[in-house]
Amino acid sequence: MIDLKELKEKRTIIGKNIKHRNMNIDLDEIIRLQHQRSELLQETEHLRKQRNENAAMMKSKLDADRRVLLIAEGKALKEAIAVKEAALNEIEITYLSMAKSIPNYTHPEVPVGKLDADNLQIKTWGNPTAFDFIPKDHVELGQSLDLIDFDTATRVSGAKFYYLKNEAVLLELALERYALDILRSHGFTLTITPDIAKEEILEGIGFNPRGEESNIYTIEGTGTCLVGTAEITLGGYHAGSILDKEQLPIKMAGLSHCFRREAGSAGQFSKGLYRVHQFSKVEMFVYCLPGQSDIIHKELLEIEEEIFQGLEIPYRVVDTCTGDLGAPAYRKFDIEAWMPGRGDQGEYGEVTSTSNCTDYQARSLNIRYREDDGKSQFVHLLNGTAVAVSRAIVAILENFQQQDGSVRMPKKLVPYLGFDRIIR
Numbered sequence: 480m481i482d483l484k485e486l487k488e489k490r491t492i493i494g495k496n497i498k499h500r501n502m503n504i505d506l507d508e509i510i511r512l513q514h515q516r517s518e519l520l521q522e523t524e525h526l527r528k529q530r531n532e533n534a535a536m537m538k539s540k541l542d543a544d545r546r547v548l549l550i551a552e553g554k555a556l557k558e559a560i561a562v563k564e565a566a567l568n569e570i571e572i573t574y575l576s577m578a579k580s581i582p583n584y585t586h587p588e589v590p591v592g593k594l595d596a597d598n599l600q601i602k603t604w605g606n607p608t609a610f611d612f613i614p615k616d617h618v619e620l621g622q623s624l625d626l627i628d629f630d631t632a633t634r635v636s637g638a639k640f641y642y643l644k645n646e647a648v649l650l651e652l653a654l655e656r657y658a659l660d661i662l663r664s665h666g667f668t669l670t671i672t673p674d675i676a677k678e679e680i681l682e683g684i685g686f687n688p689r690g691e692e693s694n695i696y697t698i699e700g701t702g703t704c705l706v707g708t709a710e711i712t713l714g715g716y717h718a719g720s721i722l723d724k725e726q727l728p729i730k731m732a733g734l735s736h737c738f739r740r741e742a743g744s745a746g747q748f749s750k751g752l753y754r755v756h757q758f759s760k761v762e763m764f765v766y767c768l769p770g771q772s773d774i775i776h777k778e779l780l781e782i783e784e785e786i787f788q789g790l791e792i793p794y795r796v797v798d799t800c801t802g803d804l805g806a807p808a809y810r811k812f813d814i815e816a817w818m819p820g821r822g823d824q825g826e827y828g829e830v831t832s833t834s835n836c837t838d839y840q841a842r843s844l845n846i847r848y849r850e851d852d853g854k855s856q857f858v859h860l861l862n863g864t865a866v867a868v869s870r871a872i873v874a875i876l877e878n879f880q881q882q883d884g885s886v887r888m889p890k891k892l893v894p895y896l897g898f899d900r901i902i903r
Contacts, residue, residue, distance in 0.1 A: 480579050480842050486510050493581065500582050501593045501802035509581070512574040519570060523563040530556040579682070583839040585801055586810035592800030598813070599800070604784065605793030607817045607825060608878045616820025617876040618751040621647070623884055624903050626876075627752065639741060639756045646901045650875070650888075651759060651868050653895035655734055658761040658865040661786055667732040667763065672712035674736050675703050680715035683843035685807035685836075696738050709733030710862040713764035718844040721855055727848060728767035728775060732865065735760060752869040753821075753828060761865040766846065769838065772859035776835040779863035780812045783831045786865060789891040792874045793817040795827055808834040816874040830870045833863030 486493065487510060497504050533553045541549065590599040608614075621627030626647035632640040643651055659669055678688045678697070681704055687693045688704045696705040706712055713733045722729070737760050741749075752758075763782065765775055780796065787794050799811040811834040815827035838857035841847070847855040879887040885902035893899045 480839060481581055481583060482838075482842070483513065483578055486513060486578075492584075496582065496585055496801075499585065499591050499801040500804060500806075502580075502582060502806075504580055505577070506581070509574065509577045512570060512577065516567065516570045516574050519563060519567040523560060523567055526556055526560045526563060530560060579843070580806070582804070582806040583809050583837060585804065586835075588798070589804070589810055590798060590800045593802035595800070595803045597800040598797040598803060600795050601798050601812075602796040603794070604788060604796075605791075605817070607793055608819055610819070610880075610882075612882045614819045614825075614877065614880055616751070617818075617873045618820075620876045620880055620884075620886060621751070624886065624901055626901070629751070637756075639754065641752065641755060646896075646898070647872065649896055650872060650892070650901075653892045654866050654868050654871050655759065655761055656895050657789070657892060658786055659732060659734065661782065661789075662732040662761070662763065662865055665730070665782055667730045670709075670713070670731060670733045672706070672709045672733040672735045674706055674738070676706050676711045676715055678702050678704060680718060680844070681706075681711055683718065684711050684714045684840055685805065685843075686711065694739050694741065696740060705738035706735060707739045708737050708760060708862075709735040709762035710764060713762060714840055714844060714860060714862070717766060717846050720846055722766060722846070722848045722858060724768070724848045724850065727858065728765050728771055731764045733762045733764065735762070737867075752873050753818075755869055758867060758869040760867045763833070763861075763863040763865055765861040766858050767861065768848065769856070769859050772835050772837060772861060776810065776812075776833065776861055779833040779861060780814075783814050783833060783863060783865065787814060787816065787830070790871070790875065790889045791891075792830075792871075792878055792889075794830070799832075805834070807836040807839045809837045809839070810835050816870070816878075818874055818877050819880075820873075820877045828870065828873070830867060830874060831864035834861065836860045836862070 490506065490510065494506050497506060530553065533549055533556060537549050590597060626644055628642040628644060632642050663669055681688045681695060686695055686707060688695050688697055695707055698704060712735065713731050736757060738757050741754055741756060763779055767775055794814050794816045797813050797815060799813055804811055811832055813829050814831040816830040817825060818828045819825040821828050837859050840860045841857040846858050848858050849855050875889065876886055881887060885900050888896055888899050
């Protein structure tokens with residue numbers, strides 16, 4: 480969350496940011512609750528002070544009448560404190576719940592807009608793949624080459640699940656190893672993370688684990704959820720910690736399964752592997768000093784570009800507009816790969832994103848570092864997709880398909896695969 484001490488001082492800036500992000504948040508009500516909470520805290524502390532004074536006096540020598548009066552006064556104070564604490568607890572829950580919905584501040588260069596159509600294209604690499612035959616989409620290719628089985632998965636697990644088969648299994652493993660090797664060369668600590676996290680960690684990262692709007696699967700009765708991304712478990716790794724300044728930046732890479740409800744997601748752009756309930760992903764996560772985060776954000780984007788340039792997949796980079804930013808993100812860059820089977824004549828589709836979340840998540844997770852003078856400050860947190868395997872497979876199958884129905888493999892993956900073409 481943002482620094483709530485700044486609500487009144489920066490009310491105009493925060494309100495403008497909420498409007499630009501196309502969010503409906505009653506900022507004035509949050510400020511009112513903050514004031515009410517402050518008053519209740521003061522009143523409760525005053526009553527506690529009186530109770531302590533009463534208890535101290537009870538230890539002194541008193542006549543019987545004075546003792547009776549003090550006992551009655553102590554009882555009344557105890558009851559009054561209980562009432563104030565109950566009211567304070569109720570206000571605290573409502574206030575913090577509403578305050579957590581306030582989004583992070585936004586980088587001044589982020590384009591203002593409501594939808595992904597308002598995202599700003601800042602770079603392209605390669606040209607959209609041209610064919611001298613009518614290309615197939617990845618669903619057709621997956622079926623004809625016996626790589627993907629959606630029908631059986633729907634029968635066994637439900638819609639938006641799938642079986643990978645034959646060479647597609649090796650392609651998934653090759654993509655994971657390819658991405659991990661690149662991240663290791665950039666100094667990332669490699670991890671395989673848990674697929675489950677506690678609800679408080681999800682909330683700290685900025686995911687809503689409950690309600691109809693949640694994209695997360697909760698595990699009933701456990702206080703835990705299936706993770707939608709390793710960003711959650713990597714961000715929770717140092718929750719509640721004070722980090723050594725000399726350690727920063729800490730760069731971690733996490734391989735995990737990702738589980739997403741994707742409620743309401745439909746349409747031609749969600750078909751096949753593009754939007755599913757379960758997939759594998761290699762995620763980057765960085766803990767750094769505040770002055771480092773803008774530079775590291777661009778470095779994460781460069782690593783994502785290195786990965787997709789190595790895969791020889793045409794793409795564009797977009798600067799995500801205010802209305803399409805997640806609440807924790809200060810700025811977000813997406814790589815959208817060219818997908819020939821998307822739409823009627825091919826479209827770009829998101830394959831990676833990288834976000835600078837500044838201290839927004841660190842405040843909720845209480846992750847700090849200690850300055851040279853001994854004072855502790857919140858770190859900045861960043862995340863980025865190295866490879867979301869299912870979408871990378873979409874891009875590879877569609878861009879590297881051949882007229883005879885086979886699919887050529889990117890040269891960088893051949894050493895991991897042991898073959899350079901998928902054919903039946």
